[in-house]
Amino acid sequence: MVALTADEVERGYNNRAAVPEHPYWLEQFAARSQSAVEALHPSLDVRYGPGGKETLDLYLPASPARGTLMFIHGGYWRALDKADHAFVAPVFVDAGYAVAVINYDLCPQVTIAAVVEQCRRAVAWIAREGPRQGAAAPLVIAGHSAGGHLCAMMYATDWSGLRLAHAPFAAGVSLSGVHDVEPLVQFSFNVDFRLDKAEARRVSPVHHRPLTDAPLLLAVGAGETSEFLRQTRLLWDAWPRNRPAGMQAPMQIADRHHFSVVLDLTDPASPLTQATLALFPR
Numbered sequence: 001m002v003a004l005t006a007d008e009v010e011r012g013y014n015n016r017a018a019v020p021e022h023p024y025w026l027e028q029f030a031a032r033s034q035s036a037v038e039a040l041h042p043s044l045d046v047r048y049g050p051g052g053k054e055t056l057d058l059y060l061p062a063s064p065a066r067g068t069l070m071f072i073h074g075g076y077w078r079a080l081d082k083a084d085h086a087f088v089a090p091v092f093v094d095a096g097y098a099v100a101v102i103n104y105d106l107c108p109q110v111t112i113a114a115v116v117e118q119c120r121r122a123v124a125w126i127a128r129e130g131p132r133q134g135a136a137a138p139l140v141i142a143g144h145s146a147g148g149h150l151c152a153m154m155y156a157t158d159w160s161g162l163r164l165a166h167a168p169f170a171a172g173v174s175l176s177g178v179h180d181v182e183p184l185v186q187f188s189f190n191v192d193f194r195l196d197k198a199e200a201r202r203v204s205p206v207h208h209r210p211l212t213d214a215p216l217l218l219a220v221g222a223g224e225t226s227e228f229l230r231q232t233r234l235l236w237d238a239w240p241r242n243r244p245a246g247m248q249a250p251m252q253i254a255d256r257h258h259f260s261v262v263l264d265l266t267d268p269a270s271p272l273t274q275a276t277l278a279l280f281p282r
Contacts, residue, residue, distance in 0.1 A: 012227030074145025148177020
């Protein structure tokens with residue numbers, strides 16, 4: 001797509017270097033998540049598949065759920081955990097929705113392609129088993145960073161392989177997602193990803209055709225690197241049929257960088273939260 005030098009890739013994709021104060025924001029993730037677990041008493045480590053980390057935490061509202069949000073955490077497919085992202089649950093639970101925050105095995109123990117398959121199993125499990133567990137349809141999938149990539153890959157899924165007739169979700173959110181993985185072949189983290197160019201193309205949403213018309217909200221912090229801004233626009237341009245009704249461009253969230261932007265999901269009045277809630281069919 002765009003030819004970058006190795007130095008340009010490092011500057012464009014190393015978010016921890018781009019945000020030197022990232023330890024503060026990761027501490028915020030953990031502290032807010034601990035508070036969410038203490039307040040909501042979720043069902044923890046519910047197994048959705050056979051892999052070591054194929055588990056999810058399920059947060060339920062007091063009354064029957066109006067729908068379910070499945071959240072896929074970031075960390076470049078190689079770090080972080082669902083336990084660090086419980087903070088996404090309270091606002092949606094308060095609005096009457098179930099929230100499933102999923103885990104997946106991490107690189108280099110598995111490949112990115114294997115992580116994609118695990119997320120597909122999580123979606124299929126929620127579609128089949130979720131209603132019995134209190135996680136009712138409709139389902140909206142959201143993910144941040146690597147989780148945004150994984151959310152987009154759900155759109156490029158032939159669900160018949162998981163014995164489903166069609167995509168079992170109503171909409172999705174890719175927040176700060178990587179949609180063209182090819183530049184990461186030159187990234188220092190590729191020691192864990194183990195990508196070559198062919199494999200990077202195979203796991204890049206932008207090189208696939210979406211197999212559902214479900215709307216996909218594409219959002220990014222306005223203060224993120226130029227590469228993350230480009231990555232968001234790239235999928236917007238490539239998948240016009242999945243643009244949410246009324247949106248004329250990807251959502252750029254002012255005064256937010258790669259780590260602070262996801263915490264907008266803790267604010268019920270934020271544009272990101274409101275746009276995510278609006279994806280649930282009324």
